[in-house]
Amino acid sequence: MISEKTITDFIYREADLLDTMQWQAWLDLFHPEGRYWMPLEWQQQDPVLQPSLMYEDLLLMKVRIERLAGERTFSQKPKSRCHHLLQAPQILVCDPAAGVFKARTSFLYTETRGDALERFSGWASHDLVQVGDELKIRLKRIDLVNFDAPFGNIQLFM
């Protein structure tokens, strides 16, 4: 039975997989129709007909992850590392009967590469579904507090 603690543990584990760069294990958390979305507008509703920083399906996420390890991926010489600092997730919906699980998690995210360090703040929203005994990500949405500011390279996943 999926409980609120199952959801919270899932979100902590997801961040941990990113921080430890276990990319394949991270991808395995997604539902086959899962999406990773970074909107570019405040309270954005539409990922496709409004501009986004990212709106990616599994194919595109695989491209990103495979690229990170590429011999000729020049922007990853040296490689980036990341760190997620999460607030306790706020469980919005935990309805095992309907199979609907939603949470919102405030975060501080750090991405470093060489001597450079960039820090971002925002909220991660998880729409999860139950597949067998497990939760899978249907949508992970990242809303940055300063989504409208110009950034340098953001190369990993928040």
Add this chain to the structure above:
Amino acid sequence: MAKYGKDPRAIGGLVRDAEVHRDVYVDPEVFDLEMEHLFPNSWIYVGHASQLSKAGDFITANIGRQPVVASRHTDGSIHLFYNRCPHKGVKIASEPCGNTGKFFRCPYHAWSFKTDGSLLAIPLKKGYEGTGFTDTQANDGLSRIKNVVVYRDFIFARLSENGVGFEDYFGESLSTIDNMVDRSPEGKLAIEATPIRYMHTCNWKMLVENQTDTCHPMVAHESSAGTAIKVWQREQGDSKETPMAVQLYGPFMSPYEFYEQSGIRIWPNGHGHTGVANSIHSNYSDVEGYLGQMVAAYGEKRAHEILGEVRHNTVYFPNIMVKGAVQILRNFIPIAVDRTLVESWVYRLVGAPEKLYERALMYNRFINAPTSIVGHDDLEMYERAQEGLKTNGNQWVNLRRLYERGEEPDVTAVINGTSERQMRNQFHAWAKYMTMDMDQPVEAAE
């Protein structure tokens, strides 16, 4: 110590026939001179009339380092001002866009101005009586930029009072903007989306040059486009149709021969474009219903002419690039000698199927965003160049690919698509527009 000052010969000496001195990218003094001379002497993109659809609408921008504000007046006309109150210099508009109502009101002392810039009211106006205020520039209201042209809704301005006229400056290069607008069945574009903004720690000219650099995609973007192709080939299974995403990434891996035959066209004053015969945008899937709309609007022959012109990147000197075929404009906004803000705008083709807008937005985030795997490697190259150019061992950047002795400047020509001639074309214009308002300019304006 000023090396270049207002000395046209020293500035001209930075540009050889097929080489440029590294100081054009790394010397803060050269950057200051660009802000004082090159940008004011050139026609600079300010914004799009669709951003000013109602009276009182305004947008703000910078021309070089100078903040400006464009507004839609009650009579429908568009006006452009320096964005400062004539009183103490406070910017009268601080947001990228908005609606100011019937007048601008300075938030400091409540001086107010009509949306055509004229002075409307000052509190305690009596205090200025007999002070000679009416003889000051402040009495005229917001300082106005006179040389403004709205070409098919694209707003351009030249700050210098004297200089090359709009038509002479752009000439036939306007055909790319024409083609982008004509791709709407209603002949109309609209900005509905906020731009993607991407900060680059490099000189702005590196970005401009890269727009017509056709020998880098298969090298620098092998990691992104090459991986996209590889992953798709592995994962496609029984899929018949290549997804839009792979259609957009894939052509970046086109071989040298593809770019060679697709060609580059150069125009006078530093403008030019890649993709003359065809381009990386040529083979996208048709969007259902679109051709029918275009034929209904323009007739069979003209519709095919418009859609058959699939240019790649058009550089409008000095600092924008337009992609007519995917309705994107990239604005390379200089912040400092080693800092450039890139704003990438998408235009919606009014009356065209939504799918085209979806594709343009997708292209923009794939290629022009700080989260773009294509952009990551481009920026990496620029940053490494910005560092590498500090070395004294070789102080020249080489632009000699397919150079021919006695190459004429300021001509219209179609050439091999891997030529670096458009970069040479830009630097010829650069020296000209840097010095045309100095004594003894490098070259008089035509």
